[in-house]
Amino acid sequence: MSQKFRNLTGGNISRESPLDFRFNGTLYQGYQGDTLASALLANGVRLVGRSFKYHRPRGVFSAGPEEPSALVQLGSGPLAEPNTRATQVELSANLEAFSQNCWPGVNLDLLSINNVFSAVLPAGFYYKTFMAPRRLWPWYEKMIRKAAGMGTAPDQADPDHYLCSYAHCDVLVVGAGPSGLMSALAAARTGASVMLVDENPAAGGWLQRERLSMDGMPGANWAESIWQELTDLPNVTVRARATAFGYYDHNMVAILERVPGGNDKDLPSQRLWRVRAKRVVLATGAIERPLIFANNDRPGVMLAGAARAYANQYAVRAGSRAVVATNNNSGYLTAVDLADSGIAVAAVMDSRSSVDHTLLGMMEERGIPVDIGHTVHDTRGGKTLGAVRSGATDVIGGSQWMDCDLLAVSGGWSPAVHLHAQTGARPVYSTEIEAFIPGPSKQAEQTIGAARGNYDLEGCLNEGLRAGRQAARLAGFDTPDEDSLSLPETNGETLPYGQEAFWQAPRPGKRSKQFVDIQDDVTTLDIELAHREGYVSVEHLKRYTTLGMGTDQGKTSNINGMALLARLRQEPIPHVGTTTFRPPYTPITLGALAGGETGASVKPRRYTPMHAQHQALDAVFAPLGLWMRPQGYPRRGETMHQCVQREARAVRSAVGLTDVSTLGKISLRGPDAGEFLNRIYVNQFSSLPTGRARYGLMLREDGMILDDGTVTRLSEDAYFMTCTSGNASGVLQHLEYHLEVAWPELEVDLCEVTEQWAAVALAGPLSRGVLQRLCPEGTVDAVRLPAMGAVDTTVAGIPARIIRISFSGELAFEIYVPSSRGGELWDALLVTRDNTEVTPYGMDALEVLRIEKGFIGMGTEADGRTTAEDLGLGRMLSKKKWFVGQLALQRPGLNHANRLKLVGLTPVSPGDELPEGAQVLAQAVATGPGCSIGHVSSAAHSVVLGTAIALALVKGGSLRSGDTVYLADPARGANETIAARVTYPCFYDPEGARQHD
């Protein structure tokens, strides 16, 4: 359990807090402050996983979010997190991690046989190989999917929970490195509200990884002190472990914060912030590029900045004998820091033609040879690095092998322009630093520091100060004159960058693998292949080779890939350009996006005022849009079908009660209300007498039916409208649109009162008797309340409106009371003093009743493609006035003889069912695609006829009356058609005698 590669002193880890963890089942120890990667390296664990396609050994490559190789699965079971970058995992007590994409294990991976077949597995191989025989495609696909890939997703529900928050601030600073810290501090001093976020657990950015001194203390300590100062300011919010992953419209930035674990079951594991800032300052730093040479993917090959990060921040020696290869001055920092941490540095390979003599002096001091004009050509060593072959940059194959177990490479630094580019801004290429830097801003943001290509510490601090003040000023906050904020003292100068582009070492052999994208196993051969086959656009290169498509989104590979493509195209890099940057910057959990809106809470459910009553009666609920409505009230031992038949029969023969509170309800008032209704509905309403109700149809402007409903006239200027439950907000919007935009001169006011009123329908031949006992004498007698009449009265002492309309075809009363008294009304109606049984009935029974009567349903018969004429309601269209949709109804397509028209259907064999949604055919066997002449729009089992019945939309409609048609239902597995007879679309009391009197 000893950490063989941990130095006894140094680093920003807490040696007084050791932590046990397991990797692939083996127990190791690390410290608080470690990442999983640094802890593994401390224990000498180099082999972490296997690559995507070729299953080559992979280890730790970087020390940050750009990690392409060290992908592990954290945890197991429902809490498992695949594809986690070990370099970003904070070590915690009893952490468990596993290698991915290898079987049976990372040390012996049988699928590494893929590497042997790599010649037939280049980029795009699945377009060329595994073609024949065709019947084996499903098997090929299964095998290919199994052989390549990342981790395994958990297959159980996520037990963690997540919190979302909206936040607003004047200045949002992304990144708490030196530039970001100065920026946040400067902005905070003006009194502006400031938010500062950083993806790491501690502030400082690259200050944590370098041995710089500021204000007489280590850079990391200076950063901590500024962070603490900011934490204590009341106008500042600081968040660590918070990755700004997406930049959205109008200056909204999305941030994912990881909450370090606790035992509280209410503690969310992650918090998603949606921050709207007046100004954003992006201080996101820069990411190092690797060099490209043969077998540059071996565990032990690592970014130079990462090697020194492990030494300085974690006190970990990433190897015992190292070689450094570089094309810029920062490689020398690595050589110095590695040597000072106890690693033998065998040599520095510098691809440039000349090197600053100060650096040469530093190397001589430590006895490290420098080979100028040299680079690494190849590596060898099995599962981890054993030796490197170096040589002159222009000589193929190199000249000498050197033993080493660590190769630190630096191909230069690329500013992290991702968030800036997500705004739609185009990064521009800087030949000075051979990298893309931010271009003109498209949103209210500014990029500073290394993210803008400024790699000088004093320069960064200066920029941060100015940018913070400017952002605050643009947000309306001026710097107070007495502000004494000054820059910290920095010890010595940072080295100039000094990069000379060197994109690719010569390829030793024809088939040598020089990796460009280490995660997706994309080599220089693949890029050349793509170019040869004509995929010359950078967007095509990406898709054809998968360069930059992994979980790292090409952070260490895109620029190198673009440079290689530019060379092949013989054009400058800016002409090749970048691919589109899209959020998220690093992978995010879907659970965090969902927040609490999962399971039953995906959409908020709505409950009627009588929900408790329905529950007490053991109702089975079904959703209708957002509403939860009783489907039926099955008794003990009843199937749902039996329940529905019983309920429907009770309404036809005695009396039933149903909850219709979900109906949309709108109150209309004003001298022009009648004229308004005339224009909206196809039939007349201005002539409706007070105290009467009328069924109406409203159309869309294209002539299709929008909704049906009932309007009751309450007085000269006041109407009460009901509309379909599912369409309430749509109808309200339709009405408001016409009043506000089309006819603003009409004096009408609307008020939606859907929630104000609870409503029930009491229906059946005995309904009047039940109601009479609860109302003032005579109120609901046939004379006082005729069919389609309305009255305001009381029911069981509750102020109520009663409208005599029927959706079931029986004598019926719709009763409206204030919703706080809905339960009271329901209870009063169910309990009668003379033993009349009032049967509660649900949606399904209601469907049976209305289908028996041939009443149309919104969404079934009126599905947005049917007109009033199609549904046999053409007589409702007024010829005396204009209405919305009238003109469009005149077009030939809506008057065509072959349109689908409403008919009824009964089965030829009485025992057959008529499936809803079945296609209607003119012959018993389908003759091929396109022979359907219609479909079944609603179906039920009739209590009146004792057989199945259906409403259907069929070409020719009533012209087929008496004909036999055939219903096909192949989607639900029916092999044969069902014969049905076309009838009039009403199966019961077509004159409507039972609801009138």
Place this chain on the structure above:
Amino acid sequence: MIDHSSSPGEALFSAPKLKIDPAPVDHWLQASDRTRPQRLRESLAKALGVEPGEHVNTVTAVAGGPDVLVIGPGRWLLRYPPGQTLDGQELLRSVTDISDSMLGFRVSGDSARELLGTGCPLELGEWDDTQPGCAQSLFHHIPLLIHRLQDSSLDLLVPRSYLAEFQHALLHSARALAALQSNAENG
């Protein structure tokens, strides 16, 4: 002005910086006049003795009477304590009783706004804490009316049918915030 100091029933949630109680069930009227809002405003001024506000999202308190919330152009909500209502027949055309339409919670404490921010995208920082105010918005997908009271507590009201889901979402956020706070304090 109605007395908001007492709230019925027991608290739904109680933590050092956050308390959630049921909102009092008051008498609500909606008054609107699309075409001639100024005329309605004058009529209300006569009936109430105080001119209702003109700017959306402001609240005017009427001594011995209702709180008048401006929720839209030409649209006011009058919030009366139970038992009180508006006198004035001539206004009845424009006035609708919506007392039964809304239910909700009263949220108070330093974290009240943070709680609201877990589901509502409204920018609250610009609100003047010394003045009552109102706004309509969403909490997750639920339509929400916010009535900020004189003492800075927030009445959050939703359509009656959404109450159960609203309560569930609000409590989920409240518990999460309380857990985050104590987690941060314990380091």
Place this chain on the structure above:
Amino acid sequence: MQLFNCPWCGPRAHIEFTYIRDHQSVSTRGNGDDPDVQQELDRIYLRSNHLGPHQEIWQHSAGCRGWLRITRNNLTHEVEDCLPCQHGDAP
């Protein structure tokens, strides 16, 4: 998440608003005078779908329920202005 500056409520997140229709398709017809079926169908179905600023009718449905005419660039999402759309607003 876009931000619209409602003339009554101030800046609000776009999830509080409902897109209604393009302003090109607005009609103030209230009667059957001068019926021209083809013109009506053209109004309903045909409009310019250019890249750039559009005049859009939105309602602040979860806010003040006011009606707005928003000039918004359908490529960059830049909002040029956000005006009340009341008292008649035919193209």
